[in-house]
Amino acid sequence: MPAPDANAPAPAGTVLELTVSNHPGVMSQVCGLFARRAFNVEGVACLPLPDAAGEDGGGGLSRIWLLLREDQRLVQIVRQVEKLHDVRATRLLPGGHPVFSALAAHLA
Amino acid sequence: MPTLTGAEIIVRLLERQGIEFLAGIPGGANLPLYDALSHSRIRHVLARHEQGAGFIAQGAARATGRPAVCLATSGPGATNLLTAIADARLDSVPIVCLTGQVPSPMLGVDAFQEVDTYGLAIPVTKHCFLARSPEELLRIIPEAFRIAASGRPGPVLVDLPRDVQTGLASFDAWPEPGLPDAPPVPDPLAVARAASLIGQSRRPLLLLGGGAARSGAHRAARLLMERCGLPAVSTLHGLGCAPADHPLNLGMLGMHAARAANAALEECDLLLAVGCRLDDRATGRMDRFCPDAALVHIDIDAAEIGKRRATQAAVAADARLALEALAESLEPAPRLAWRVRVTTLGEQWGLRPPGLDDPRSAYGVIAAAARAAARTDGPDVLVATDVGRHQMRTAQVWPQVRPNRLLTSGGLGTMGFGLPAAIGAALAEPGRPVLCVSGDGSLLMNVQELATAVEQGARVKILLMDNGCLGLVRQQQELFMGGRTFGSGFSARADYVALARAFGMPAFDLAAAADPETAMAEAFAAPGPCLIRCAVEDEPHVLPMVPPGGANCEMICQEAGTVETITAKEAAHACA
Numbered sequence: 001m002p003a004p005d006a007n008a009p010a011p012a013g014t015v016l017e018l019t020v021s022n023h024p025g026v027m028s029q030v031c032g033l034f035a036r037r038a039f040n041v042e043g044v045a046c047l048p049l050p051d052a053a054g055e056d057g058g059g060g061l062s063r064i065w066l067l068l069r070e071d072q073r074l075v076q077i078v079r080q081v082e083k084l085h086d087v088r089a090t091r092l093l094p095g096g097h098p099v100f101s102a103l104a105a106h107l108a
Numbered sequence: 109m110p111t112l113t114g115a116e117i118i119v120r121l122l123e124r125q126g127i128e129f130l131a132g133i134p135g136g137a138n139l140p141l142y143d144a145l146s147h148s149r150i151r152h153v154l155a156r157h158e159q160g161a162g163f164i165a166q167g168a169a170r171a172t173g174r175p176a177v178c179l180a181t182s183g184p185g186a187t188n189l190l191t192a193i194a195d196a197r198l199d200s201v202p203i204v205c206l207t208g209q210v211p212s213p214m215l216g217v218d219a220f221q222e223v224d225t226y227g228l229a230i231p232v233t234k235h236c237f238l239a240r241s242p243e244e245l246l247r248i249i250p251e252a253f254r255i256a257a258s259g260r261p262g263p264v265l266v267d268l269p270r271d272v273q274t275g276l277a278s279f280d281a282w283p284e285p286g287l288p289d290a291p292p293v294p295d296p297l298a299v300a301r302a303a304s305l306i307g308q309s310r311r312p313l314l315l316l317g318g319g320a321a322r323s324g325a326h327r328a329a330r331l332l333m334e335r336c337g338l339p340a341v342s343t344l345h346g347l348g349c350a351p352a353d354h355p356l357n358l359g360m361l362g363m364h365a366a367r368a369a370n371a372a373l374e375e376c377d378l379l380l381a382v383g384c385r386l387d388d389r390a391t392g393r394m395d396r397f398c399p400d401a402a403l404v405h406i407d408i409d410a411a412e413i414g415k416r417r418a419t420q421a422a423v424a425a426d427a428r429l430a431l432e433a434l435a436e437s438l439e440p441a442p443r444l445a446w447r448v449r450v451t452t453l454g455e456q457w458g459l460r461p462p463g464l465d466d467p468r469s470a471y472g473v474i475a476a477a478a479r480a481a482a483r484t485d486g487p488d489v490l491v492a493t494d495v496g497r498h499q500m501r502t503a504q505v506w507p508q509v510r511p512n513r514l515l516t517s518g519g520l521g522t523m524g525f526g527l528p529a530a531i532g533a534a535l536a537e538p539g540r541p542v543l544c545v546s547g548d549g550s551l552l553m554n555v556q557e558l559a560t561a562v563e564q565g566a567r568v569k570i571l572l573m574d575n576g577c578l579g580l581v582r583q584q585q586e587l588f589m590g591g592r593t594f595g596s597g598f599s600a601r602a603d604y605v606a607l608a609r610a611f612g613m614p615a616f617d618l619a620a621a622a623d624p625e626t627a628m629a630e631a632f633a634a635p636g637p638c639l640i641r642c643a644v645e646d647e648p649h650v651l652p653m654v655p656p657g658g659a660n661c662e663m664i665c666q667e668a669g670t671v672e673t674i675t676a677k678e679a680a681h682a683c684a
């Protein structure tokens with residue numbers, strides 16, 4: 001496997017950063033919501049958050065980053081995501097997020 | 109420190125939650141739960157199909173406004189529930205569904221009666237849980253009730269692997285029952301902006317939806333109507349918020365509205381939409397809906413705001429609190445010209461269904477049933493409907509005197525809803541009859557629940573409009589498919605009076621009654637269930653009708669089926 005290319009261009013788009021309960025099914029719940037509303041997700045990254053003891057002892061919190069195309073429906077879809085009970089916090093990062101540049105490097 | 113099995117914990121939590129009855133069907137994967145239920149004071153209602161159990165829970169939840177519970181086993185039990193869950197989701201009904209699941213170590217191996225219930229439930233529930241330990245139930249069960257009833261209500265599913273039901277848990281104290289969160293209060297700035305827009309408008313119109321009914325916003329709505337000259341239209345689920353006979357109430361909007369209602373939408377310069385989601389059956393073609401109006405939207409679900417149309421002002425809050433705040437900030441305004449205009453519209457273009465005074469006709473029998481019910485039990489008995497022409501007729505002519513008394517599947521439009529929902533409502537409101545207006549197509553979709561109604565002695569009175577066809581479908585074929593009625597007729601007709609009797613339910617044919625209204629009144633007054641058949645083969649179309657995909661202002665008003673445009677802009681300008 002070739003080494004990731006550190007100079008690969010960062011993928012364009014807005015990043016939606018979510019803090020979610022970390023248990024099976026949450027990822028598909030979030031992605032399913034986008035799919036059902038025919039809203040394209042360009043990229044996904046997900047990692048458990050360190051040191052976040054979950055209230056159910058079942059594994060704490062995770063962070064999900066979704067790379068999205070700017071679209072007039074974006075505000076609407078964020079509201080829909082905020083309705084999910086496993087979604088604890090949302091943050092919209094119009095300038096993108098370095099996690100996707102790092103991922104893109106693996107494609108170069 | 110109690111040590112109990114997961115199943116016992118669930119049953120105790122349901123008791124503490126105040127659950128009096130639940131509906132379901134047992135199977136291998138939920139047997140431990142059933143065993144624990146056998147020692148409980150909670151009444152178990154054995155449905156004859158899980159979809160029936162789901163709708164029985166819905167009927168109770170819709171009648172009381174509080175969460176109700178249904179049970180199913182894994183696999184086919186869970187899949188059979190899904191339609192009722194999806195229906196609850198679209199109509200925002202709080203139910204808690206407890207499904208058995210194969211033991212945790214077997215998950216994912218295609219065990220006997222295993223399906224991915226959690227995965228299937230995600231898109232149709234408000235939230236779902238997969239319980240992973242008996243201890244976790246102490247948190248999950250109250251949380252399920254809290255989520256189902258909080259904010260915009262909806263269905264919550266808890267999937268319960270068998271080992272979670274049989275495993276033991278020790279704990280210090282019982283958790284508090286799950287109660288709804290306090291309703292979100294309106295932001296004063298948002299209310300002020302809405303009030304200022306309404307204050308400036310000349311021809312404002314109030315649109316009342318299910319959220320207005322559910323939150324108890326009808327008093328504030330009536331106050332606004334009177335004080336500020338705000339006429340009202342309602343969605344199917346908002347009916348009853350405004351008094352049926354109020355001159356400023358134009359009734360239901362949309363596909364089967366009176367022309368007056370859709371004309372007022374056309375003429376208004378501001379729409380105050382309260383607790384509704386502007387669904388396509390209500391709005392018609394969105395780009396031609398209320399063409400001259402600013403939109404002020406009040407909804408408890410912030411995600412509804414701006415979903416279908418951009419707003420000029422919005423309040424994301426409980427409908428009652430928001431309308432009360434609005435009523436306080438608005439100066440009384442006569443809006444005389446607009447009032448006169450709306451009253452005239454109502455007189456000119458109000459509903460005039462044919463045959464209203466013939467108690468054996470499709471419209472007349474519903475009016476007669478309403479009079480008969482009022483005679484025995486007052487004007488506000490619960491009415492459940494199925495889906496079809498009989499449903500739209502009931503919405504058009506049943507005299508709604510208060511909100512939340514019409515139980516009907518609006519969002520999903522599920523045939524088969526009526527009978528089990530009526531059973532659930534009758535069990536939740538014992539001592540009064542619940543009318544179920546159904547069609548022969550719909551009744552057959554959950555006909556097995558006749559047995560449940562008899563077994564439970566539920567005071568459900570089925571008014572069966574028997575036309576030997578899928579009426580509403582046939583109507584669309586007659587109007588929009590060149591009259592080719594294909595696949596919508598029943599050549600094998602059942603004798604529904606005999607069928608009901610076969611289940612042990614009293615039944616009679618209205619054609620044989622000397623005085624239909626008195627016969628119905630006697631049937632309603634009797635305890636237990638009953639089926640009344642009314643033949644309506646020669647029924648007229650449900651009119652007016654907006655052709656599917658059309659604009660609200662273009663309605664078919666005559667049997668011949670030609671589309672008439674109902675704009676009357678010149679008159680609107682007279683009020684400017």
Ligand SMILES: Cc1ncc(C[n+]2csc(CCOP(=O)(O)OP(=O)(O)O)c2C)c(N)n1
Nearest residue numbers: 496497498521523547548549550578579580
């Ligand atoms: C489960 C389901 N399947 C199909 C439909 C489509 N559909 C809508 S109304 C209707 C006919 C209803 O017939 P019936 O219950 O006899 O009532 P009627 O219109 O004759 O009064 C059908 C098939 C539906 N709404 N629900």
